[in-house]
Amino acid sequence: MALKREPTPAGAVTDLFDRLHELHLDAGEPGVRQIATGIGRGVLSYTTVHNVFRGPRVPKWGHLELIVDQLGGDVGTFRALWRAARLAELALPAPSEVEDARQLVPHSAYRPDVPAATTRAPVVGRDSDRQFEFVVVMSRIPPFGAGDGRSKHNTGISHTLRRLVVERRGVWVGWSGLADAAAGLESASGMDAMAIPMSGREVEWHLEGQCHSTLWPLYHDAIERPEFHRDWRDTYRMINQRYADAVAHVAARGATVWIHDYQLQHVPALLRDQRPDLRTGFFLHIPFPPPELFTQLPDRDETLRGLLGADVVGFQRPASAQNFLRLCADLLGLRNGDSSVHVGGRTVMVDAYPVSVDVEAIERDVGRPQIMRRAQRIRAELGNPEIVIAGLDRLDYTKGIEQRLLAYGAILADVQTASNPLAFIQVATLSRERVARYTSLRERVDRLAGHLNGSYGRMGNPVVRYTNQPLDYDEVMAIYRAADVMVVTPFRDGMNLVAKEYVASRVDNRGAIVLSEFAGSAAELDEAILVNPYDADDLKDAILRAIEMSPAEQVRKMKAMRSWLRAHDARAWITAFMTSLDNVSRTTL
Structure with missing residues (x-):
């Protein structure tokens, strides 16, 4: 790790650095020795050390207080000094x-x-x-x-x-x-x-810390282990106030x-x-x-x-x-x-109150000539495959992106021929890049997409069109129009509006959707092909069913889902919630 010189705050923070130097941390492994030397010389501030050891980006070799313990330091004293330093850096307003x-x-x-x-x-x-x-x-x-x-x-x-x-x-x-x-x-x-x-430190402790590294994983079935830190909770309270x-x-x-x-x-x-x-x-x-x-x-x-x-x-x-x-x-x-x-x-x-989408606006927009032309160009850029499969997600470990690409790879190994029957568009918009587990996820998905193209794609005909770039509205609508199959396979999701947007966009009543049974929208789009994303074989079979679905079955299922969605659109969601709020307020104010 390269040391970045920055001024060391006075008072309790300086005391903390002095005491850490006394603990002889430089007797440890090289990475620890480098950090400890920087602390002892006053070239690393408290905030920088927190970012490395106690924030969302925690090195694999553990928290700083664990290292103190391993090297024979007084953990209790260190913890008290750390707490004092944290309070010192939460500055009062002028x-x-x-x-x-x-x-x-x-x-x-x-x-x-x-x-x-x-x-x-x-x-x-x-x-x-x-x-x-x-x-x-x-x-x-x-x-x-x-x-x-x-x-x-x-x-x-x-x-x-x-x-x-x-x-x-x-x-x-x-x-x-x-x-x-x-x-x-x-x-x-x-x-x-x-x-x-919000200051930079507040963004880190409130959003990247308490929100993204504590609450988000905990509320999503602890797919990734949540972290609990008092600093984050204190900042969360302060920001909410x-x-x-x-x-x-x-x-x-x-x-x-x-x-x-x-x-x-x-x-x-x-x-x-x-x-x-x-x-x-x-x-x-x-x-x-x-x-x-x-x-x-x-x-x-x-x-x-x-x-x-x-x-x-x-x-x-x-x-x-x-x-x-x-x-x-x-x-x-x-x-x-x-x-x-x-x-x-x-x-x-x-x-x-299940949230929904603006069905009328989506139906209107996917019919615009420029959207239809862009959808045709997307298919041409993919080599005019027989079937286009798509997944539109924020890059997140809850979305099951790796698992769906692995299932798609298993299908390619069985069905890929010289006729180029399949192509997959995977949009995984970057988010929370400063959180370590998201950086690791991006690296794994990048490698997997590259592996599939290297193994099954041909020059000018990729089997996966993968991007992390955010898309504008017209491009999203064009992908919905171009895709024959939409794959929405989160491990846990409150609702997932991509599934509803895709259904709203299918004005020709064609297309199929593979939908995780753990997405909130699965309870409403019951004509979708429901799947357990934890089951690799089930996921592969579900995608194959969608690929092979007959036009008549597509029309029957899509008509039913679109009819339901029109009656339960975004306006209906707002009306239901606001009616409840109005009614309860009249009786309690």
Whole structure:
């Protein structure tokens, strides 16, 4: 590892480095000796060491305190010094910033005795005094461009919610996606947005740490082992408080607030503490885990109580709602109804609201001449194969990308001939590249795609067209139009809108979809070929069934799925959730 010289903070951090040098870490293996030497000389800061040893990118040879133990150091003393250093680096805002923060929240909500680790950065900016009757709160503000807004984000839930915010003349509260970016209220492409600031360290500990390395794996059946660190949890609380403060500032009296997803599970309760007049809903887009997994979470009670600050708590599937109800009873001792929890003199409604897609817009767009021409060119670029198979995913270990490519390789070994009957388009958009397990996954998928092309492809006729590049809206629609078979095989997914988008796009009622039984959409698209993605033989057989499906069977199945989807589109999802929120609020406000 190359050492990067940077100034060593004073105070507790310097004490930590001095003590580590005294522990004689340079007696260890070469990698440890290099780190220890850098610490002793003051050329590695606390943050850099944390990034290497305690953050998501943990070397294979273990955490720093384990190394201290292995080399005979005093682990207890080291742990206490490490904790002191962490608190020292959670900087307090300047006095002027504290005064600004006081002006942004009700006096009763400002508590000068809050510890440094939970002090919030102020949220100020242009038109900061404007208030809105409708507020959507999500981790990120969708990065829509100017013009007609046809960016790579123009499908899925962000597009649906953005349209809702614009229609209701509301505001979207979220992070801009850039560390240390300016905070405040801005308008772009017809939508108002309140940007929440996050420093680089907060992005690492809140998003890459608690959200992506603790909650995400835990909520997805612990496919990868979740990591638990107090630093991450402290930062998660602090960021959730920052979001709650911003919403409390921009929401008009009696406004409707819709909070989304696992990054913001504490916000409902924090917001209710400040603004009990608001109608608040929360929707979780990923699965909510069963008790045997959720109870691993160190702040499990706090998380449940955070969600119970909402008037309506929504999930993708009934099983997730039931998991939540059971945990409220078992861990918090609360009295439950079939679809409700009684807490603090209120009734919180708990139910499933399966998210969906804008069927009408997709049907209209796939019929545009430029989309049809691009779909034809895609097939030509692949060598005009008899069957085009496609998978569109974010690169993630929950999506089962390796397993589907291995199943496809097994099929190629059996059926590939000189006539070039098959081609596979696999889009795996990069995400969370700074998290070690995602970097490793990318390397494995890259090698596998290369191996298949090297073994079965021919010059100008690849059997796998593999890309990590994000696609614009038109390209996604063209792939849906070009694909004869769509393969959606996650190990666990809250819903998976790719499956629904593909069905919506099949205006000719042709095509087949191979769908994991562990995706939420499997309960709704029951004419899909359902598969267990953990079973390699089952996955191979399912893809073969889709390839060999007769035109008549394709039409019958696709008509049934498209009919159901039209009646349960994105508008129906919004209406169902908002109706529940309106009804429960009328009885409790």
